[in-house]
Amino acid sequence: MRQGFEIFGTVLVAGMVVGLLAWIVALRHKGLVLKHQERLLALEKGLPIPAEPVRIPEPFSPRIYLLRGLCWLFTGLSISVILACLSLSIDRTVPKSVQLREITRMRDMGATEEELKDYRAHPEQNKGVPLGLASLGLLPAGVGLAYLIYYRRENAAEI
Numbered sequence: 001m002r003q004g005f006e007i008f009g010t011v012l013v014a015g016m017v018v019g020l021l022a023w024i025v026a027l028r029h030k031g032l033v034l035k036h037q038e039r040l041l042a043l044e045k046g047l048p049i050p051a052e053p054v055r056i057p058e059p060f061s062p063r064i065y066l067l068r069g070l071c072w073l074f075t076g077l078s079i080s081v082i083l084a085c086l087s088l089s090i091d092r093t094v095p096k097s098v099q100l101r102e103i104t105r106m107r108d109m110g111a112t113e114e115e116l117k118d119y120r121a122h123p124e125q126n127k128g129v130p131l132g133l134a135s136l137g138l139l140p141a142g143v144g145l146a147y148l149i150y151y152r153r154e155n156a157a158e159i
Helices: 002-045 063-089 096-108 113-121 131-158
Strands: none
Touching: 063 131, 096 113
16 A cells, blocks of 8 residues: 555656656747747838847956855755764564565575574664665765865965
8 A cells, every 4th residue: 555655656746747848848849939929920010120139258256266166065964964864763673474484595695594584683684775785876976075065275365
């Protein structure tokens, strides 16, 4: 029963993401259609075609590295915290059917009775998300730290 809710939740979230992306694409398409109609009307009336607004790039500022660094750093830290909390809070006990299947597999592989008894006594070795998975958040945190170090050096050079 619980697995059905997990599948339903996954499908629901995936459907929401696809729906959001479809909505964004539809809005972008609608804007392009309106721009095309505007140009066609201008051509039919003999008016000059409206010029595209020129986007002037903002002047370069090293503060962008501060923003990027903070975004990457806190994203990495939050990923680490979330994965660590998941690892510590999820307690999945191994079902008896899986334990029996594992014992049968171990017996077929030539495990001794002592190893089988040890497995029966400690089947909880296969629970939850590994705590080491939380270290994945260190990758974006490291990128963020690099941006912050670069920002600090740029500011020190200007002073």
